[in-house]
Amino acid sequence: MKRVSEIFNNIEEFLVVILLFVMTVVVFWQVICRFVLKASLPWSEEFSRYVLVWASFLGASIGVKRGAHIGVEAFTMILPDKLKKFIQYLAIILSVIFCLVVLKESLGIIQKQIVNDQVSPAMRIPMWWAYSAIPTGMLLMAIRFLQTMVRISRPSAKEAK
Template structure:
């Protein structure tokens, strides 16, 4: 599992870094090409970066799909547990398992339907407008990312059954944040 965890983290960080660099260079290109430096301006104007925005959108979509799976694994995914925390302890376990298995079923359905959609899309000649990439590759983020998210829900449920613990993101480790949240000066 550690290899999958590291692959997931590496993929998210790489997609985010690539999108950030592409946006940075596209903006730099836009402003630098306005300077009246003959050779530089001619060279910059000869570059076509019309594909940059489309690629960044696709990179962020992929990053968000895999980031949601990471969120389930690490406990930072959005969860509403106000009602569960007010229940008697004997009912809490059942509600937590119901929520985890509901997440797994939902993401399993989305992954299956996404896979069928990608399969159908692969048999068309549809390409993206600027990159001219096959659209099935773009949409492959849906079944891959959502399948991983389904796996993570099942993984968290299995851990909860064995240990009674679910991952939770604790921001209290940030220096001074505990006191700040309590209203005390840091």
């Protein structure tokens, strides 16, 4: 069970590293083809764009997990501990609600793309594959926000005394 937990906790990092590596290789190869071989890869720009979108949404989940998203700590630092905790909970709840609303709306967009059979211009892949980064990222972010709420709910060593 611990192994499954470790895999889930690190899956975003693994995927982002792989995606950025593949994107780098494709862009590097495109530069070589264009300037050395004098031939262009018609699909490389589109591919790189979609990979960057996926890496960005997965990276946002990593940011939530690490607590790296922008916050206004100067304001909360001057508050009493109980009010500070309330503000943290409120921010997390609002963030989860935001993620779930974006998730729901993005699923509607993807459903329309599937129905209309929309494909990308250069690679001719279904556009819902590219747009699936949005609900995937939002779902992972919501999970990470809920994990953060559980983590801050546990008493710290200082509070346990």
